[in-house]
Amino acid sequence: MSEVARILIGPLVWLALFTATYALHGIACSQAWYDVDALGLSLMRVVLLAAWLATIAVAGAILLALLRPPLGSRSPFVRTVSLATAATGLVAAVWTLFPVATNSICMA
Amino acid sequence: MSGLARHRRLTRIWASRPGFRGWFSSVNHTDLGKMFIVAALVFFAIGGILGMLIRAQLATPHSAFVGPEIYNQIFTMHGTIMMFLFAIPTFEGLAIYLLPKLLGTRDLAFPRLTAYGFWCYIFGGSMLIVSLLLGIAPNSGWFMYPPLSGAIYSPGINTDFWLIGITFVEISAISAAVEITVSILRYRAPGMSLDKMPIFAWYALVTALMILTGFPPLILGSILLELERAFGLPFFQADLGGDSLLWQHLFWLFGHPEVYIIFLPAAGVISTVLPVMCRTSLLGYGWVVAAAVGLAFLSFGLWVHHMFTTGIPNMALAFFSAASTLVAVPTAVQIFAWIGTMWRGRPDLRLPMLYILAFFATFVIGGLTGVMVAVVPFDWQVHDTAFITAHLHYVLFGGFVFPMLGGLYYWLPHFTGRTRYFFLGETAFGLVFIGFHGTFLAMHWVGLLGQRRRIDTYDADAGWTAINLASSIGSFVLLIGLALVLIDVVLHVILSARGRRNPWHAGTLEWAMITPPPAYNFASLPRVSTREPLWTDPELPNRLVRGEGYLGDPPTDRRETMIVDIASGEPREIVVFPRNTALPIVFAAITGVFFLSLLIKVYWITPLALAAMAVMAWRWTWSIGDRTDAGPQPAGQGLTLPLATERDRSPGWWGSLFLLTANATLFGSLIFGYAFLWTIAPGWPPSEWLVPSILEAVVAIGGTLAGTLAIRAASVANRKGAGCVPALAVALIGALAAAVALGLLMARIPDPTGHAYGATLLVLAGYALFHALLIALMIAFLIARVRAGYVSPIRRAELGVVRLWADYVAAVAAITIVLVNLPGWVA
Numbered sequence: 003m004s005e006v007a008r009i010l011i012g013p014l015v016w017l018a019l020f021t022a023t024y025a026l027h028g029i030a031c032s033q034a035w036y037d038v039d040a041l042g043l044s045l046m047r048v049v050l051l052a053a054w055l056a057t058i059a060v061a062g063a064i065l066l067a068l069l070r071p072p073l074g075s076r077s078p079f080v081r082t083v084s085l086a087t088a089a090t091g092l093v094a095a096v097w098t099l100f101p102v103a104t105n106s107i108c109m110a
Numbered sequence: 111m112s113g114l115a116r117h118r119r120l121t122r123i124w125a126s127r128p129g130f131r132g133w134f135s136s137v138n139h140t141d142l143g144k145m146f147i148v149a150a151l152v153f154f155a156i157g158g159i160l161g162m163l164i165r166a167q168l169a170t171p172h173s174a175f176v177g178p179e180i181y182n183q184i185f186t187m188h189g190t191i192m193m194f195l196f197a198i199p200t201f202e203g204l205a206i207y208l209l210p211k212l213l214g215t216r217d218l219a220f221p222r223l224t225a226y227g228f229w230c231y232i233f234g235g236s237m238l239i240v241s242l243l244l245g246i247a248p249n250s251g252w253f254m255y256p257p258l259s260g261a262i263y264s265p266g267i268n269t270d271f272w273l274i275g276i277t278f279v280e281i282s283a284i285s286a287a288v289e290i291t292v293s294i295l296r297y298r299a300p301g302m303s304l305d306k307m308p309i310f311a312w313y314a315l316v317t318a319l320m321i322l323t324g325f326p327p328l329i330l331g332s333i334l335l336e337l338e339r340a341f342g343l344p345f346f347q348a349d350l351g352g353d354s355l356l357w358q359h360l361f362w363l364f365g366h367p368e369v370y371i372i373f374l375p376a377a378g379v380i381s382t383v384l385p386v387m388c389r390t391s392l393l394g395y396g397w398v399v400a401a402a403v404g405l406a407f408l409s410f411g412l413w414v415h416h417m418f419t420t421g422i423p424n425m426a427l428a429f430f431s432a433a434s435t436l437v438a439v440p441t442a443v444q445i446f447a448w449i450g451t452m453w454r455g456r457p458d459l460r461l462p463m464l465y466i467l468a469f470f471a472t473f474v475i476g477g478l479t480g481v482m483v484a485v486v487p488f489d490w491q492v493h494d495t496a497f498i499t500a501h502l503h504y505v506l507f508g509g510f511v512f513p514m515l516g517g518l519y520y521w522l523p524h525f526t527g528r529t530r531y532f533f534l535g536e537t538a539f540g541l542v543f544i545g546f547h548g549t550f551l552a553m554h555w556v557g558l559l560g561q562r563r564r565i566d567t568y569d570a571d572a573g574w575t576a577i578n579l580a581s582s583i584g585s586f587v588l589l590i591g592l593a594l595v596l597i598d599v600v601l602h603v604i605l606s607a608r609g610r611r612n613p614w615h616a617g618t619l620e621w622a623m624i625t626p627p628p629a630y631n632f633a634s635l636p637r638v639s640t641r642e643p644l645w646t647d648p649e650l651p652n653r654l655v656r657g658e659g660y661l662g663d664p665p666t667d668r669r670e671t672m673i674v675d676i677a678s679g680e681p682r683e684i685v686v687f688p689r690n691t692a693l694p695i696v697f698a699a700i701t702g703v704f705f706l707s708l709l710i711k712v713y714w715i716t717p718l719a720l721a722a723m724a725v726m727a728w729r730w731t732w733s734i735g736d737r738t739d740a741g742p743q744p745a746g747q748g749l750t751l752p753l754a755t756e757r758d759r760s761p762g763w764w765g766s767l768f769l770l771t772a773n774a775t776l777f778g779s780l781i782f783g784y785a786f787l788w789t790i791a792p793g794w795p796p797s798e799w800l801v802p803s804i805l806e807a808v809v810a811i812g813g814t815l816a817g818t819l820a821i822r823a824a825s826v827a828n829r830k831g832a833g834c835v836p837a838l839a840v841a842l843i844g845a846l847a848a849a850v851a852l853g854l855l856m857a858r859i860p861d862p863t864g865h866a867y868g869a870t871l872l873v874l875a876g877y878a879l880f881h882a883l884l885i886a887l888m889i890a891f892l893i894a895r896v897r898a899g900y901v902s903p904i905r906r907a908e909l910g911v912v913r914l915w916a917d918y919v920a921a922v923a924a925i926t927i928v929l930v931n932l933p934g935w936v937a
Contacts, residue, residue, distance in 0.1 A: 005304060005677040006295070009400075013407030020411060020429070027425045028789055077677065079305030079396055086400030087407075090440065094408060097436050101428030108423065 012088030031108035054103035061092040124629035137221035143207025157191035169582035181566040182249035189252030201375040202286040211620035214299025219292040227285030229698030234278030241271040248272035256346040287321035302679040313378025324367035326776035331360035343869035351866035353791035362413035370409040376513035387463040388455025401443035434484030465516030472508025497557025527625040529609030534598035541591030548584025617642025634662025760907030796867040802931040813848030814920040849882035878926040
């Protein structure tokens with residue numbers, strides 16, 4: 003089962019962190035963080051950018067960890083597939099959360 | 111033992127009963143797979159005829175062919191049948207028939223569950239077809255959006271048929287998904303490590319896992335909508351704290367993965383058939399596996415692209431638009447792998463290959479229009495127009511029907527043992543291809559001209575008449591083509607001459623047996639060392655017949671196969687399968703009575719049906735296992751293995767794990783719904799919060815926690831050879847105490863018909879109560895089994911299964927108590 007988990011972990015983490023970012027956006031809107039200044043930007047923008055970068059960092063760390071044991075598999079096949087799916091998770095984190103972090107606004 | 115003697119002996123052990131009666135008591139995957147496929151094709155024919163009626167209606171403006179009320183039923187049932195009664199069951203049927211043969215084993219993990227799922231599918235599907243014949247079929251569209259589908263705007267029984275019938279059918283999908291997942295992970299030929307699995311098995315595994323996580327949101331949505339319609343619990347009524355958008359989220363959380371649940375099995379067929387047609391192996395096997403897994407995950411991040419015009423937040427538009435474009439990448443990886451395979455091989459343009467080429471032409475167009483509608487401004491322009499209808503048919507017909515027709519012709523000699531003689535298939539292919547594109551290419555055009563979906567008529571001066579007529583003519587060409595396919599297949603089955611084994615010179619194990627396949631699949635189980643065992647070892651079929659594999663000389667009349675390690679594929683245990691029984695069909699019939707009682711609202715029958723189901727479940731599980739320790743058993747080739755019931759993690763444990771995965775997804779969806787209503791829906795906060803009760807919380811959480819700890823103590827005691835009944839009795843008392851506390855909680859909840867808050871709390875607490883009662887029943891069963899001598903320090907698998915469920919119930923109780931009381935505590 004651990005070999006299957008290695009294949010699934012990259013995109014699974016992306017799904018979890020995307021859900022967390024979605025929830026964070028909801029909290030930011032409900033608490034009106036878009037009206038709070040932080041580092042020259044709105045607090046909402048800073049928080050979402052931080053969440054995006056954190057997601058990329060976690061996805062990247064998983065990809066690196068899968069390169070060698072103990073998280074990486076000793077089976078060449080499972081290692082290849084798990085690295086490919088982890089890379090999918092990383093690319094998905096960069097691509098799908100980019101507009102959320104940089105452009106999202108709250109409904110009036 | 112000679113090959114013939116072995117064949118006769120194994121046939122006597124594994125075959126279904128002869129004649130008509132055998133249909134109702136068979137648990138054999140070959141029989142049930144064929145029954146699934148035939149039933150799915152019957153539903154396909156019904157759905158296809160409904161499609162023709164739609165096209166007949168739209169062929170001319172102001173058509174009087176059918177009125178709007180019947181038309182609404184027709185298009186609703188067309189979509190419903192094609193999605194739920196044709197596409198998914200076709201995958202289930204093909205997987206049920208093929209997987210054990212591809213994996214080199216004798217049956218799926220839970221043969222009786224296969225039969226139960228099949229009969230639930232037949233009964234549930236029949237329920238929907240009866241509604242159609244009576245003129246009271248669902249009429250709110252296959253997506254059943256409230257408020258249109260709510261009790262106010264759809265007061266009749268039509269919508270209830272959909273909600274209850276589809277939920278009934280989905281039992282079949284969940285059963286098959288559990289079955290397929292456990293079978294692929296554990297029931298394989300010795301030596302078949304993950305990297306040597308047939309590519310179709312990878313696709314089936316990914317699809318099954320998607321069903322387990324994709325279907326529960328829709329099941330939950332159906333339950334909530336039926337509760338609203340039947341009892342006035344306002345989950346989707348905006349004036350009472352509900353929100354109709356919640357339905358759309360739950361529906362499309364299922365609905366978009368559903369597209370890939372349909373596509374991925376077809377991709378598995380292509381990845382299996384294409385290399386054989388090109389006389390080479392699949393290029394980039396590992397990349398294709400990774401692409402399938404990636405596609406599955408990304409598909410769960412796309413559902414909102416069906417909701418771009420609902421006024422959802424900008425953030426969601428951005429995210430889901432980006433994800434919708436990204437999903438094209440793993441799809442393209444597979445397409446390029448297939449093109450590369452053709453490039454490397456020598457394509458042979460036989461009928462299965464023609465269908466695969468048709469798939470390429472059609473699916474790529476559908477994929478490209480999919481990228482177009484992933485872009486929000488374009489989607490706003492074409493949403494709810496015939497352009498979308500055309501797009502989804504290019505994806506679903508192109509991505510599923512064409513590959514499946516290719517697969518049908520590829521495996522037809524396997525089903526029948528005959529060789530093709532009547533070459534109607536090529537003509538049929540031409541008509542299907544031309545008819546399909548004639549129908550739906552035109553529909554893109556008329557959609558861009560502004561024709562909306564689901565309209566039953568249009569004005570003559572709209573400028574759509576000629577295009578609609580051309581589309582309708584195309585659809586009838588398509589129908590003639592499909593009818594010719596049917597005639598070709600029937601003639602093949604009845605009249606064609608016997609053919610030789612493995613006519614395509616394929617390398618996978620399903621061709622290592624005589625055809626049509628014997629009930630036991632393999633006379634002895636093979637050891638494999640490559641992905642195409644028949645290419646590396648052409649003598650393998652003969653050696654298996656001679657009994658030179660595993661389990662080739664059954665010492666008893668038990669139905670036996672092997673369980674292997676997930677990663678390495680090395681043999682670990684022997685499993686004994688149940689024999690033919692009518693239990694699944696009877697159980698499915700009682701399940702049908704339960705759903706029927708809800709449909710016709712005769713609620714006094716409902717608890718009786720539930721009690722009868724509990725009795726059936728008790729009887730079902732009672733027949734498993736032995737009263738004596740068997741110890742290591744001979745498996746052939748000098749190998750001895752323990753029985754699966756004498757290990758901690760039996761097949762039942764694995765089945766429970768994946769069933770609980772689906773169950774947890776349903777629970778998670780319910781929590782999502784609660785959070786959604788709380789934060790998004792209008793009319794919140796409610797007028798009153800539930801007053802927290804420390805005593806209830808302590809008893810509910812403590813009772814289930816004590817239960818799971820006591821079962822652990824019972825496991826330890828059993829291993830030491832001491833009595834485990836006292837600990838199990840403590841667990842039972844804990845579960846019952848928790849049930850009482852949860853029952854009292856339900857009684858205190860604020861009026862569930864007055865606000866969505868109370869309604870949601872009622873469902874949350876009801877879910878926890880149901881599970882507390884369920885685990886109490888399981889513990890009582892376990893006590894009875896221990897006392898009857900079915901459990902010993904060696905035969906300990908049942909303790910592991912109940913412990914797994916008890917852990918889940920403890921988690922559910924704790925989470926429910928926190929969620930239910932949280933607003934009151936905060937307030």
